[in-house]
Amino acid sequence: MAGVKVVVPGDAIDAAAATVVRLGPGLVQAGGRTQATAAGVLHSDGEQWWVVTNRRRYVAAEGEPVVGVVVARHGEGYRVDIGAAHDALLPLLAFEGATKRNKPSLALGTVVYARVVVANSFMDPEIECYNSNTGKSEGYGELAGGFMFKCSLGLARRLIASRAPVLAALGAELPFEIAIGVNGRVWVCADGPEKTVLVANAIRNSEYLDAAQCKQMVRELLDR
Amino acid sequence: MARADRREGDQIRALHCVLGQLGRADGSAQFSAGDTSVLCGVLGPVDVRVYDEKLDRAHVEVRFRPDIGLPATKDKWVEAALRSTFERVILGHLHPRTLVQINVQVRQGDGSVDAAAINATTLALVDASVPLRTMVAAASCAVLPGGAVVVDPTQEEADGARSVHTFAFGAGCSSEPVYSDSRGDFAAAEYDACYDLCAATAERVAAFMRAAIEGKVTKEARVGA
Helix, strand or coil, rough: CHHHHHHHHCCECCCCCCCCCCCCCCEEEEEEEEEEEEEEEEECCCCEEEEEECCCCCCCCCCCEEEEEEECCCCCCCEECCCCCEEEEEEECCCCCCCCCCCCCCCCCCCCEEEEEEEECCCEEEEEEEEEEEEEEEEEEECCCCCCCCCCCCHHHHHHHHCCCHHHHHHHHCCCCEECCCCCCCCCCEECCCHHHHHHHHHHHHHHHCCHHHHHHHHHHCCC | CCCCCCCCCCCCEEEEEEEECCCCCCCEEEECCHHHHHHHHEEEEECCCHHHCCCCCEEEEEECCCCCCCCCCHHHHHHHHHHHHHHEECCHHHHHCEEEEEEEEEEECCCCCHHHHHHHHHHHHHHCCCCCCCCCCEEEECCCCCCCCCECCHHHHHHHHHEEEEEEEEECCCEEEEEEEEEEEECCHHHHHHHHHHHHHHHHHHHHHHHHHHHHHHHHHHHHH
């Protein structure tokens, strides 16, 4: 593919063209020079520079939707495994319509869809299952039934940006619900376990397939 | 001077690497040079034991397993050398209170195992997207009893050699080694010859590793476009 600039750790980045430069993931400034810290594709819009990498370990960032599993309950909240280095904290009141009297009760092992609200390297991440500005759930909350599986973070990002042809190919064939976390966890629920497993398998197979191949792969899974 | 496998003195064995073959590690790589083959799996950044927790940086843990038997003293030495090398290369301050665990398994040892372990570890760390200051490439040299200097010695050559040297260099700043290990009796001139030969070889190994990573990244970028 032409025009793609691949960098590896230690590569110097020539960002001198702009006077003000914002460095995103995968870039650091060290000793007066800007260099890459991860292998990936270098992107820039003139002022902002970042490296897009495909990894498997999630590092929490503010505002990102994640799928997590409740692993413990404390007095003031739940501890949720979101696949990052530390478990995230989900306050009991961070749900739509939750009050001190009326709080949702989640069992251990419950899958939740939430948004990261606090993420920095010195604190455990914090997530919430509603939009604190509007008080509405906006699709976040407990994910009942269905099936959760893991995939690479690159695939999860493509799925959520609707750039994955597999979702279009699946959607044309059968109805299903999906919740995609950018932490590389995807929850799907279709009509019955067979269909759910089929959707999960199709998405997992699709990492390196293009639109035509996705269509054929979905067709083959359905015909089996 | 003829070597048993008909290589020239400055000729390395055929290099081969596979990235991301371990399904459950965050990053992995297998690096082979001829019959020497090392597999490395990296987990990180992950949760750290309270005992190892560092408030300002990531804790780097290395586990080195030989191809046969349990780790002995010499394996523990390689383990410590790998840890001190990569502690300086990994940008640990970006992920404080976490652990970066590096598991190195020798699949087959036929000389120059420490150099292969360093190369495999670099590739696995890059595959896991652990932030690195630079890529590290290593090479080994041996001074044979006749005084000839050969690069990438096999086990047979290393066993009969007067001295064996391994150096690792960060890409782009190859004037300063990040790892250096010399064993046996040698003169200063021999050391200098080994250093130069290792530096030149490490540059070629770095180019090979770079090509492997670029291939993987380009493949993923093509799908995502």
